[in-house]
Amino acid sequence: MGSRDYYEILNVDSGATDDDLRRAYRRLAMRWHPDKNPAGKVDAEAKFKEITEAYNVLSDADKRAVYDQYGEEGLRGEVPQGGGGGTDDIFAEFFGSTPFTYCNTAGGGGGGGSARGGRQPPPPPAWDSGFGRSYCRNQGGGAASTVAPPPPPVESRLACTLEELYMGVTKKMRISRNVVHASGRMKTESEILSIEVKPGWKKGTKITFPGKGNQQWNQLPADLVFVVDEKRHPVYRRDGNDLLAEARVTLAEALGGTVVALAALDGRELAVDVGGGDDETEEGAAVVCPGYELVVPMEGMPIAREPGRRGSLRIRFDVAFPDRLTRRQRAQIKRVLEDDGPGC
Numbered sequence: 001m002g003s004r005d006y007y008e009i010l011n012v013d014s015g016a017t018d019d020d021l022r023r024a025y026r027r028l029a030m031r032w033h034p035d036k037n038p039a040g041k042v043d044a045e046a047k048f049k050e051i052t053e054a055y056n057v058l059s060d061a062d063k064r065a066v067y068d069q070y071g072e073e074g075l076r077g078e079v080p081q082g083g084g085g086g087t088d089d090i091f092a093e094f095f096g097s098t099p100f101t102y103c104n105t106a107g108g109g110g111g112g113g114s115a116r117g118g119r120q121p122p123p124p125p126a127w128d129s130g131f132g133r134s135y136c137r138n139q140g141g142g143a144a145s146t147v148a149p150p151p152p153p154v155e156s157r158l159a160c161t162l163e164e165l166y167m168g169v170t171k172k173m174r175i176s177r178n179v180v181h182a183s184g185r186m187k188t189e190s191e192i193l194s195i196e197v198k199p200g201w202k203k204g205t206k207i208t209f210p211g212k213g214n215q216q217w218n219q220l221p222a223d224l225v226f227v228v229d230e231k232r233h234p235v236y237r238r239d240g241n242d243l244l245a246e247a248r249v250t251l252a253e254a255l256g257g258t259v260v261a262l263a264a265l266d267g268r269e270l271a272v273d274v275g276g277g278d279d280e281t282e283e284g285a286a287v288v289c290p291g292y293e294l295v296v297p298m299e300g301m302p303i304a305r306e307p308g309r310r311g312s313l314r315i316r317f318d319v320a321f322p323d324r325l326t327r328r329q330r331a332q333i334k335r336v337l338e339d340d341g342p343g344c
Contacts, residue, residue: 004072006054014068018059025055030217036182150220154213155206158226160197162233166265166301168199175224178214195226200241200304203230235262241311242300246318249274254288254319262315264299272296272315292317 007014010024028051030036037044057063057075066074158171173193181187195207205228213222230238237244247260257275264270275288286292293316300311325333 004050004054006058006067009050009054010058012058016058021055021059025051025059033180036180038182150211151213151216151222153208153223153225155225155227157229158195158197158207159229159231160201161231162236162238163265164197165201165228165230165238166199169197171195171197173226175212177212177221177224178216179221180215180217193224197228198304200302201228202304203228203238236265238301239314241303243311243313245313245315247274247315248318248320249288250320251322254317260315262313270296270299270313274315274317288317288319290317290319 007016010016010021010028012020012024016024029048032044032047032051034041034044034048057067063075156173158173160169160171171194173195174190175193176188176190178186179189191212193209193212207226207228209224209226211221212224215221235245243265245262247262249258249260254275257273260272260274262270262272272294274294275286293314296313296315298310299313303309303311
């Protein structure tokens with residue numbers, strides 16, 4: 001026998017069946033997978049390669065026969081590869097897909113017999129370091145299996161008030177996800193993520209946390225994506241970078257002018273002059289008609305990609321007409337308006 005005992009590495013006896021080998025390999029592979037042993041990754045990689053090589057030999061009838069007769073030295077000949085699957089086949093069967101890159105090192109060419117006339121198997125895979133990138137060298141043009149892709153991102157709603165989207169805010173989000181423990185068991189862990197919401201972000205903005213979704217044996221962890229959603233505001237409605245508000249005024253205010261007071265999203269009080277005019281100007285002031293819209297520049301939402309700029313505030317008016325007017329009131333209004341041109 002060579003310097004290593006593959007049966008001892010897999011903790012099985014020399015009469016182990018294929019099922020015995022599969023169970024042993026599954027148990028040890030889950031225990032020594034480098035991703036499950038971040039604190040001792042170098043040692044885990046070495047152990048993982050060793051048990052994989054042991055299974056790769058003992059699960060192949062031809063390789064196992066040569067190993068039983070000649071030991072590890074008998075596996076170093078240069079002859080055609082015998083049957084049996086590689087490590088990628090093993091993981092695909094156990095876990096659904098291969099979590100690393102495995103190269104078939106057989107050149108596919110013919111070779112000579114052994115000194116005793118027996119057929120020698122090809123050399124075992126040649127491994128490189130660096131789990132998650134490429135674990136082996138393709139020495140004979142053999143095919144390679146790639147890292148299994150992660151599942152689609154997991155999206156979660158991030159509800160924000162209009163004030164938070166106006167001012168910016170840091171949100172703390174507690175998440176729970178399934179991860180594969182170093183022991184090989186699945187467990188649930190909690191974590192608090194910090195999300196910096198920038199002023200001016202819009203509904204639908206996505207914030208991605210790579211690898212923070214659930215983890216499965218046969219796949220990399222999914223990405224976790226938070227999607228900004230906007231809570232309904234009692235006064236304002238957003239339209240792109242603009243803010244829309246509605247105001248109701250009386251007929252007297254619509255004709256004679258008024259001041260509309262609004263609480264801005266940053267806490268300021270806005271006093272908007274509506275329909276007022278300068279008595280010295282002949283043009284006078286605009287009359288507020290039903291549906292009239294007054295635009296106040298730079299009082300809308302911040303523009304995320306243009307710091308210092310904001311959209312506009314657009315105030316739409318509804319005029320409340322009185323239910324009744326006396327004859328005298330009607331006459332007075334008529335005298336005031338009869339000389340005016342087209343109005344609302």
